[in-house]
Amino acid sequence: MDSPLQRTRIGLHAGRSLIAERLRSRVRRVGSLEPGTLETIFAAHPAETVFVHVGLSDVNAALPGDPYCHVRSALTEQYENVLVPGYTPSFLDTGVYHRQYSQPAFGTFARRFLEDATYRTADPVYSILVDGDYRFDDCCSTESFSRESCFAKLDRDDVLFVNVGTDGFRCSHLHYVERCADVPYCTVSDHEGVVYHTPTEYEMVSHACPTDDLYRRYNRPKLERVLSDAGVLTAYDCNGLSVRFCRARDIRTVLEPKLEADPYYLVT
Numbered sequence: 001m002d003s004p005l006q007r008t009r010i011g012l013h014a015g016r017s018l019i020a021e022r023l024r025s026r027v028r029r030v031g032s033l034e035p036g037t038l039e040t041i042f043a044a045h046p047a048e049t050v051f052v053h054v055g056l057s058d059v060n061a062a063l064p065g066d067p068y069c070h071v072r073s074a075l076t077e078q079y080e081n082v083l084v085p086g087y088t089p090s091f092l093d094t095g096v097y098h099r100q101y102s103q104p105a106f107g108t109f110a111r112r113f114l115e116d117a118t119y120r121t122a123d124p125v126y127s128i129l130v131d132g133d134y135r136f137d138d139c140c141s142t143e144s145f146s147r148e149s150c151f152a153k154l155d156r157d158d159v160l161f162v163n164v165g166t167d168g169f170r171c172s173h174l175h176y177v178e179r180c181a182d183v184p185y186c187t188v189s190d191h192e193g194v195v196y197h198t199p200t201e202y203e204m205v206s207h208a209c210p211t212d213d214l215y216r217r218y219n220r221p222k223l224e225r226v227l228s229d230a231g232v233l234t235a236y237d238c239n240g241l242s243v244r245f246c247r248a249r250d251i252r253t254v255l256e257p258k259l260e261a262d263p264y265y266l267v268t
Contacts, residue, residue: 030061030240042078047160049081054109058165062241081132095193097124144209151176163244169224181259
């Protein structure tokens with residue numbers, strides 16, 4: 001259990017994060033980009049599989065037309081497999097998850113990507129949408145971010161994480177790093193429910209996943225700086241549109257020693 005001092009540290013950081021995010025939303029300015037800019041940047045970072053976080057508002061400000069189509073086209077032109085978070089925390093309340101129809105909770109890009117995805121993992125809270133042939137057949141889908149989970153496979157395969165137009169460094173792999181480090185502020189709880197694999201095929205599940213504390217917010221500017229200083233994160237500022245690249249195993253390798261020295265390193 002967190003001590004009063006530790007809760008104070010996390011709470012202070014959470015407050016600063018909320019203020020900083022509001023300030024960033026006011027001062028961020030994105031200008032127009034030349035056609036082909038994203039394609040050129042993606043080509044400079046070859047990979048077979050990418051896991052992508054996208055902020056369509058900034059892309060919309062940078063490029064004319066449909067921002068979703070721009071980003072998806074640029075990604076699928078360069079990469080064989082495009083993975084996107086399809087997270088549905090509603091399962092924690094409703095106990096129902098449908099792999100085909102449950103709408104991702106975070107971001108317009110993910111909600112539209114659901115229509116184009118060829119596959120979705122069975123994790124009812126932290127599912128992954130896939131456009132391509134990449135699969136998680138041997139992974140555990142009943143415990144999010146465990147060493148047998150889909151994110152463990154991303155780590156083994158050293159998948160490339162990509163940010164496009166996000167307000168700061170975004171990376172779902174941080175949850176996996178936390179679980180591996182067994183951080184003291186991350187509580188795992190079990191939730192009962194039903195997972196629909198198709199409209200007619202379903203199973204009752206008991207799913208374990210980390211429960212987020214309201215005060216828990218990653219110190220994203222610090223993490224981006226540390227990963228950049230270690231030479232494992234590459235960032236572009238394209239007339240205000242941010243694009244970032246970092247591989248899964250590098251994220252864990254850099255942050256594990258930090259967490260050994262300070263278990264609260266990610267959130268303070």
